[in-house]
Amino acid sequence: MIVLTGGAGFIGSCFLKKLNDAGIDNIIVVDDLDSSSKWKNLLGKKFRDYVQKDEFISKIETHKMPTPECVVHMGACSSTTLTDAGYYIKNNYEYSKILAEWALTQKASFLYASSAATYGAGIFGYSDNDENTRIQKPLNMYGYSKQLFDLWILNSGLADQVTGFKFFNVFGPNEYHKGDMRSIVCKNFSKVRNEGKIELFKSYREEYADGGQKRDFIYVKDAIDVMYYFFCRPDNTGIYNLGTGTARTWNDLAKAMFSALSKKPVIKYIDMPETLQSKYQYFTSADMFKLRKTGCMIEFRSLEESVKDYVGYLQEEKYF
Numbered sequence: 001m002i003v004l005t006g007g008a009g010f011i012g013s014c015f016l017k018k019l020n021d022a023g024i025d026n027i028i029v030v031d032d033l034d035s036s037s038k039w040k041n042l043l044g045k046k047f048r049d050y051v052q053k054d055e056f057i058s059k060i061e062t063h064k065m066p067t068p069e070c071v072v073h074m075g076a077c078s079s080t081t082l083t084d085a086g087y088y089i090k091n092n093y094e095y096s097k098i099l100a101e102w103a104l105t106q107k108a109s110f111l112y113a114s115s116a117a118t119y120g121a122g123i124f125g126y127s128d129n130d131e132n133t134r135i136q137k138p139l140n141m142y143g144y145s146k147q148l149f150d151l152w153i154l155n156s157g158l159a160d161q162v163t164g165f166k167f168f169n170v171f172g173p174n175e176y177h178k179g180d181m182r183s184i185v186c187k188n189f190s191k192v193r194n195e196g197k198i199e200l201f202k203s204y205r206e207e208y209a210d211g212g213q214k215r216d217f218i219y220v221k222d223a224i225d226v227m228y229y230f231f232c233r234p235d236n237t238g239i240y241n242l243g244t245g246t247a248r249t250w251n252d253l254a255k256a257m258f259s260a261l262s263k264k265p266v267i268k269y270i271d272m273p274e275t276l277q278s279k280y281q282y283f284t285s286a287d288m289f290k291l292r293k294t295g296c297m298i299e300f301r302s303l304e305e306s307v308k309d310y311v312g313y314l315q316e317e318k319y320f
Contacts, residue, residue, distance in 0.1 A: 003068045003108075005030040005053065005099065006075030010175040011113065011167070011220060011227075013041035014320050015072065018224045019231075020046050028065075030056045031075060038177040041319060057095070060102050070231065071103040073112040078181055080117065080142045080279070092145035097152060104161060109234035111227065114150050116168040116216070116243065116284050117143030127287045128166060128241040130154055139279040150239055160237050163230050165223075168243030168286050172220030172306070173313040173320040184250065185257060185307060189314045197266040198254050205282055210269040211251035214283045216243035219306035220320070222298065229296045236294045243286030244300040256307035 002019070006012035007029030019027060025046035032053045033039050042050070051059065053075060059065045076092045096112060103110040119126055120139045134154065138144045153159055171183035178186075188198045200211040208214075223242055230236050251267065258265040272280065301309070313320065 001048070001066050001068050002027045003030060003065075003071045003103075004028070004047075005056075005071075005073045006113070007031055007047070007050075008033060008038050008041050009074060010041075010172075010178060011170060011223060012072075012074035013045065013174045014172070014220050015074065015224045015227055016042075016045050016047065017320055018228050022228070028068075036177040036179075041174045041177070043319065053095070057098060060098065067106050068103065068108040070109045070111070070234070071099060072227075072231070073099050073110065076113060076146075078115075078142060078178070080140045081180065081275075082141070085141050088141045088145040089148075092142070093148045093152075096149045100153070100158070100162060104158070109231075110162040111230060112149075112162065112164050113146075114164045114166045114239060115143060115146040116166050116241070116286065117281075118147040118150060118166060119143075119281075119284065121281065122283055125287070126241065126285055128239055128290050130159060130239070133239060139281065153239065159239060163234075163237050164239040165227065165230075165242040166239065166286070167223065168216040168218055168241070168284055170218050170220050170223050172310050173318065174220070176319075184253060185310055186314065188254075188257065189311070192254075192257050192263065193261055193315075196258075196263050197268060198257065199268045199270045200250050200254060201272040201280075202269045203282075204272065204277055204280075208282055209251075211254065211267060212249050213280075214247035214249050214285070215281070216245070216247050216285045217253060217303055217306070218242065218244050219301050219310070221309075222300045222306075225298050226291070226296060229298060230294075233294075236296075238290070240291045240294075241286035241288060242291070243284070243288070245286050245288040247283060247285040248303050252303060253307065256304045257311065259304065260308040260311040
């Protein structure tokens, strides 16, 4: 039996489909279904049972959960703008510790989602070696909550018993419910299709042109392929970057959208909110050496290929 938290969320629901495609459906999905359309990510998926996240903790504490073979912990609050630090601590940090301790007590493998947000402004680079992980300085509370759990894993001597993924800029189908946390592709698809234009943030650093800020964009289908590789190899433990290793500009992303829709690029640069300016990442690029060293040689789609595939989902309002 597999426990998949965040199984109705963006990456979690895509991984659920990956498991189903591999013939695996003995899965307990854990999530926090609310007033959003997140529930639609579960349509057509196969799983043994669904449990709300708070009820799941209660079942663990009262020993009412069957013994799992693997716990895949994708559930978290991924908002980078909330200001309630206590909520992040309870939801992202404390909850993760409970799940990790339970999984290890049950002798189950444990895979979890960390984030490239832990790297902050990238002043210490983007290497995922453990020494570098310890010194990172995130720019927001979301990144800090993920950093705290990474540090707890390292300080508890558990890095050789669990597998963590520092997700970079993941985008793709099933993110439709995420509101402001959706990717630029998802948020701007209708505007590009219907009005033929897009708005990007201006740059406030001389070394980056407007729209020239760079991120490591990774398509969700590639991300779950890597996850599945490690899922099938529970002895490959540690904390790994999960990006492509290639940084591309926001302008590149926008132009890929226009190309996928056969439109001429029209990009307008707008002011960045003052509250965001001090927390903005101008560059991210995953150091992939540690992951590749495990033998995971999965090839990633190009940004243009990924955007074209995703636009096909958006045009038809499809789920993955």
